[in-house]
Amino acid sequence: PLALERKLQGMFRLLGLKGVTGMALAGIDMAAWDALARAQGLPLARLLGAERDRVPAYNSCGLGMIGSHDAPAEAEHLLVHGFEAIKVRLGYVEARTDVEVVWAVRRAIGERVALMADYNQILSVAEAVRRTDALQDEDLHWVEEPTLADDYSGHAQIRSRTRIPVQMGENWWGTHEMAKSLAAGASDLGMPDAMKIGGVSGWLRAAALAEAAGMPVSSHLFPEVSAHLLAATPTAHWLEYVDWASPVLQSPLRIELGQAVVSDRPGTGIEWDEDAVAHVLVT
Ligand SMILES: [Mg+2]
Structure with a gap:
């Protein structure tokens, strides 16, 4: 995988590949590592030197922009399997609504559950400062992508003016972009996307x-x-849990007491449920 990966990284950097092509290259890289781990008879984590077999996870299978009326029931539902952290999407027309949704969720989940908030790049820098001001006493675990993902200086400005930790990284296309983000002091926390990074x-x-x-x-x-x-990962923080692939996997990722259980099968542990795949295949 390392030799292949050097070629892929070179293509990333020379051609500035993003989008579908970059994702495809990352997929090939992941498949090559999976094959190497299987050949060694090791779970991928062990091949990479990991000793831990549990990773703290937050449940991201919901809490889109559903408003303060419906949010409490969904928030409670997301605490199945012992989850102790969930994420809510914000960015309503009125700042006041953001606060009301956070209040509604917090009332439903109690003080002990960690609550993250994600703006998905929707705010201007000025509006992000205004909204994080309004939310600063709500014990948010982080505020994610408050403004445009490639606006590192904008994120740095927001970060300098709020006490809520700023999170970003799902749109870092390769480590050279991550390095620029770090150099700009854009965020307190990072969350690379395995495919885009x-x-x-x-x-x-x-x-x-x-x-x-x-x-x-x-x-x-x-x-x-x-x-x-x-x-x-030496500074591992939270795994974002979604169950989107579970219907087509033989052994979906297990969550126990809010922790993701790292598969102990060789490779990534991903085995397709071929019947389920055939059922949803578009030809
Ligand atoms: Mg996000």
Whole structure:
């Protein structure tokens, strides 16, 4: 995988590949690491030097922009399997509504559960400062992508003016973008996406950058592979849990007491349920 990965990284950097092509290259990288781990008879995490077999996870299977009326019931539902952390999407027309939704969720989940908030890049820098001001006493675990993902200086301005930890990274396309983000002081926390950062190889480099910067690292989507990657990440923080792939997997990622259980099967542990795949295949 390392030789292949050097070629892929070179293509990433020379051609500035993003989007579908970059994702495909990362997929090939992940498949190559999976094959190597299987050939060694080791779970990917162990091949990468990890000793832990559990990773703290937050339940991201919901709490879209559903408003303060419906949010409490859904928030309670997300605490199944012992989850102790969930995430709510914000960015309503009125700042007041953001606060009301957070209040409603907090009332439902109690004080002990960690609550993250995600703006998905929707605010201007000025509006983000205004809204994080309004939310500063709500004990948010982080505020994610409050403004445009490639506006590192904008994120740094927001970060300098709020006490809520600023989270970003799901849109870092390769470690060279992550390095620029770190240099700009854009965020307190980082959350590379295994696919956009360049697969397993890109993640390992990202984990090294974060470790040197003392930055806690969370994952974005792809929980089945991300569990292995976080287990091998020195500053591992939270795994984002979604169950999107579970219907087509033989052994979906297990969550026990709010922790993702890293598969002990060789490779990533991903085995397709071929019947289920055939059922949903579009030809
Ligand atoms: Mg996000």
